Amino acid sequence: MKAAQIDNYGDASAIHVREVEKPMLIDGQVLVEVGAASLNPFDLAVLAGYAQSMAPLTFPATLGLDMAGKVAAVGDGVSSFEIGDRVYGTANAMLGASGAFAEFAAVNAANLGHAPENISDEEAASFPTAAVSALQAINSMNVESGQKVFIHGGAGGVGAIAIQIAKHRGAHVAATASAANSDFVKSLGADEVIDYKTQDFKEILHAYDAVLTTVRSDNNINEALDVLKQGGIAISLVGPFDAAKAKERGVTATAQMTRVSTASLDGLRALVEQGAVKPTVDRTVTLDQIQDAYMALATESIKGKIVISFRE
Numbered sequence: 001m002k003a004a005q006i007d008n009y010g011d012a013s014a015i016h017v018r019e020v021e022k023p024m025l026i027d028g029q030v031l032v033e034v035g036a037a038s039l040n041p042f043d044l045a046v047l048a049g050y051a052q053s054m055a056p057l058t059f060p061a062t063l064g065l066d067m068a069g070k071v072a073a074v075g076d077g078v079s080s081f082e083i084g085d086r087v088y089g090t091a092n093a094m095l096g097a098s099g100a101f102a103e104f105a106a107v108n109a110a111n112l113g114h115a116p117e118n119i120s121d122e123e124a125a126s127f128p129t130a131a132v133s134a135l136q137a138i139n140s141m142n143v144e145s146g147q148k149v150f151i152h153g154g155a156g157g158v159g160a161i162a163i164q165i166a167k168h169r170g171a172h173v174a175a176t177a178s179a180a181n182s183d184f185v186k187s188l189g190a191d192e193v194i195d196y197k198t199q200d201f202k203e204i205l206h207a208y209d210a211v212l213t214t215v216r217s218d219n220n221i222n223e224a225l226d227v228l229k230q231g232g233i234a235i236s237l238v239g240p241f242d243a244a245k246a247k248e249r250g251v252t253a254t255a256q257m258t259r260v261s262t263a264s265l266d267g268l269r270a271l272v273e274q275g276a277v278k279p280t281v282d283r284t285v286t287l288d289q290i291q292d293a294y295m296a297l298a299t300e301s302i303k304g305k306i307v308i309s310f311r312e
Contacts (some may be wrong), residue, residue, distance in 0.1 A: 062099025113265025279302025
C-alpha cells in the first residue's frame, strides 16, 4: 500500500510517499481502508518534531491524524465495529495507531465512530480532530441561546465548526477572519466578522459570555480575555492563559486538550445528520501532492480543511 512517511523530523521535503506493508492489528484496533484523510495544524507540529517531547515517533513513521473510510478487519476485543462499516476518526501514531496518510490504517477502536450517513468520506475526514475540538469547547463553555460567543480564528478548521455549533445553540457569534474570508465566515452563521489585519477586536467586542481562541494574537492569547464580561469563560487551543489576568478580570480561562473518542464522534455525527453542522473543505488533493498540501497549510489562509482523497 501507499503511505506518506518520514524518516526524520523536518519540513515538507522530509515527506516521502512510498510502498509499505499493511499495518498489523493489535488488540482493540480496527483496520480501515482509508477513503480520505485531512490535515490539521498539529500535523505541522508533528512533522517539525515539536511534539516529540510528549510522544516521540518511531521512524519510519506514517503521518496523519484524521481519516474516514471502511472497516477492512477487526482486531480482538472490538465489538462496536464490523467489516464494511463506514467510519471516521483519528489514526494518531502517537496514540499507538499507524497514521492516517495511507491506504490502510490500524486505528484504535476507542478513537473511531460510525461516519455520518449524509456526507462523503472526503467530508467526514475533515471533521474528527477539528470538529471534536470545537464541540468539546462549546460544551465546556456551556453555550446557550441568547449568549454572546467570540471565536478567534473563524475561518480555520476548528473555528468554522465552532461557529456553526454555537449558532445551532442560539448564540450571537462574532469571529475574526481576513477580509478575503469574511463572506465565508458569514456564510457559516457569524453575526459579526472582525478583520484581524485592520481591526482590533478588543475595541469592538465587549461583555461577551464566552471566547474560544484558536490562534495567537501578536503572540499574546490573553488579549481574548479582554472581551469577556465578569463570570465569562475562555477556552484556548493554543496554550494556557495568564492565570493572574483571568483572576483579575473575574473570568474562567482554561487550555483545552482535545479528546477524540467514540462518544464525541457519535455526538458530532448527530449534529451532521441533523444538518446543524456542515463540512468546510478548502481543497482536495491526492496523496502524491502531500508535500504541497503541508506547505499550503503552513503558508496560506485556509478555509476549513485540506483533504487528501484516496479515490481513483
